[in-house]
Amino acid sequence: MSFTLYNDLTRSKERFVPIREGHVSFYSCGPTVYDYFHVGNARPFIVFDVLRRYLEHIGYEVTFVQNFTDIDDKMINRANDEGITVGELSERFIAEYYRDADALGIRRPTVAPKATDHMAEIIDIVSKIMEKGHAYEVETAGGGKDVYFDVRSYAPYGRLSKQSLDELEAGARVEVEEAKRNPLDFALWKAGKPGEPSWESPWGKGRPGWHIECSAMASKYLGDTIDIHSGGVDLTFPHHENEVAQSEAAAGKPFVNFWLHNGFLLIDKEKMSKSLGNFMTARAAREAYPPLAIRLFMLSAHYRTQINFAPDGLEQAAGGVTRLRNCWADLMYAKETTCAGDAGISPFLKELDALDKRFYEAMDDDFNTAAAVGVLFELVKLVNTWLKDSRDGKITLPASFFDAAEKELRKLDDILGVIGIEDSTDEDVGEIDRMIEERNVARKAKNFSRSDEIRDLLLARGIVLEDTPQGTKWKRKIY
Ligand code: AMP
Numbered sequence: 486m487s488f489t490l491y492n493d494l495t496r497s498k499e500r501f502v503p504i505r506e507g508h509v510s511f512y513s514c515g516p517t518v519y520d521y522f523h524v525g526n527a528r529p530f531i532v533f534d535v536l537r538r539y540l541e542h543i544g545y546e547v548t549f550v551q552n553f554t555d556i557d558d559k560m561i562n563r564a565n566d567e568g569i570t571v572g573e574l575s576e577r578f579i580a581e582y583y584r585d586a587d588a589l590g591i592r593r594p595t596v597a598p599k600a601t602d603h604m605a606e607i608i609d610i611v612s613k614i615m616e617k618g619h620a621y622e623v624e625t626a627g628g629g630k631d632v633y634f635d636v637r638s639y640a641p642y643g644r645l646s647k648q649s650l651d652e653l654e655a656g657a658r659v660e661v662e663e664a665k666r667n668p669l670d671f672a673l674w675k676a677g678k679p680g681e682p683s684w685e686s687p688w689g690k691g692r693p694g695w696h697i698e699c700s701a702m703a704s705k706y707l708g709d710t711i712d713i714h715s716g717g718v719d720l721t722f723p724h725h726e727n728e729v730a731q732s733e734a735a736a737g738k739p740f741v742n743f744w745l746h747n748g749f750l751l752i753d754k755e756k757m758s759k760s761l762g763n764f765m766t767a768r769a770a771r772e773a774y775p776p777l778a779i780r781l782f783m784l785s786a787h788y789r790t791q792i793n794f795a796p797d798g799l800e801q802a803a804g805g806v807t808r809l810r811n812c813w814a815d816l817m818y819a820k821e822t823t824c825a826g827d828a829g830i831s832p833f834l835k836e837l838d839a840l841d842k843r844f845y846e847a848m849d850d851d852f853n854t855a856a857a858v859g860v861l862f863e864l865v866k867l868v869n870t871w872l873k874d875s876r877d878g879k880i881t882l883p884a885s886f887f888d889a890a891e892k893e894l895r896k897l898d899d900i901l902g903v904i905g906i907e908d909s910t911d912e913d914v915g916e917i918d919r920m921i922e923e924r925n926v927a928r929k930a931k932n933f934s935r936s937d938e939i940r941d942l943l944l945a946r947g948i949v950l951e952d953t954p955q956g957t958k959w960k961r962k963i964y
């Protein structure tokens with residue numbers, strides 16, 4: 486089966502073919518950095534991180550661009566409330582974004598551009614849209630000029646969200662800004678107001694509207710037509726509809742080949758959002774649950790469905806992570822302590838192969854992580870069964886068993902990132918083994934203060950010890 490993605494533009498699953506062979510240009514809308522992001526926001530960051538990892542896994546070079554919106558009303562208001570500059574506010578919350586995103590295993594984008602670093606590109610694209618007759622200027626009371634996109638001048642408007650202009654107009658809120666020709670027209674550039682950051686432009690001092698930054702930065706880093714553009718389903722209209730109109734009006738070329746939108750993360754059956762006040766920050770969530778459990782929770786559902794954020798779901802995911810990590814720790818322990826045996830493992834390899842095939846089938850089908858996670862748990866069950874037979878003395882496992890199981894678990898973890906396998910260096914492992922050995926000696930000598938001290942020293946390094954009849958095992962703590 487070839488790799489398919491559900492394209493919101495055509496409302497169907499399509500075989501994914503990139504514009505340039507071997508390369509994927511991928512733009513994902515990022516956070517507005519006025520506060521910590523919440524677990525609803527974490528959903529697109531996590532699911533599209535997995536899509537990116539999978540594309541890389543199947544051999545593409547991926548240029549993944551995710552922007553930071555660092556200038557808008559929310560930024561200005563929050564900075565004023567705190568008595569700091571908008572720049573200071575964004576610097577702080579970009580750093581906080583990375584603290585949470587890194588902890589959630591979200592790989593850093595290839596490029597993470599900020600709107601305020603791209604004023605020249607933004608002004609350039611607004612000028613192009615003006616030149617092509619798709620935008621108009623409006624004088625403001627303060628003397629500066631606003632620039633609006635003229636939606637009536639762009640016939641395909643509404644194509645992405647599947648609404649006609651007439652339907653959209655009927656539903657549009659009439660705002661106080663009478664200066665607009667049409668209630669659907671949206672600001673590309675806003676005249677500066679006193680006390681707000683502003684930049685020089687052909688329309689006087691001002692700042693960009695929200696939508697234009699994504700059009701400007703996508704074309705700068707990825708070109709006029711890009712392979713994949715993603716975001717939450719709430720961005721379909723108006724943000725993404727407006728991005729299409731701006732980019733296509735400016736470049737005269739199709740903007741995006743594949744539009745992908747994740748479903749909402751709900752809380753008590755309502756969309757989690759800052760404005761409703763029903764949110765939990767990713768920071769608070771990862772204090773309450775292991776970060777890997779948050780990731781597993783998100784990936785246990787298909788990205789287009791809605792999911793409900795509730796303690797039982799998270800606790801179940803935490804139990805799942807423990808199962809995954811125990812399997813890995815048991816495998817590593819058995820690998821270290823088992824003398825190479827001669828058990829016939831062809832039934833194991835056959836089942837492993839079948840699971841591997843099913844994993845790819847799931848991921849090739851619109852990156853169905855729910856099914857892929859199911860396969861991972863079947864793999865763990867399979868590995869556990871063989872490890873148990875070995876522990877029970879029924880068989881002695883050969884090195885090829887450990888190689889195959891380790892390779893498969895590492896591969897799946899590299900894509901899903903839910904086991905948290907770390908590449909600990911040999912030195913690291915050697916040091917841990919030495920400390921365990923010293924602790925064993927202390928215990929034999931009934932020097933319990935020393936043995937407890939060693940246990941605590943290891944715990945401080947995130948290593949948990951477990952004394953079993955087969956000896957002392959160690960695992961990395963997950964939170
Ligand atoms: P924002 O900072 O509000 O622009 O949101 C950043 C990303 O999170 C966007 O892709 C939004 O569509 C997405 N998002 C916001 N709320 C939710 C939610 N409750 N569930 C899923 N995605 C969301």
Ligand code: ZN
Nearest residue numbers: 514515699724
């Ligand atoms: Zn955007």
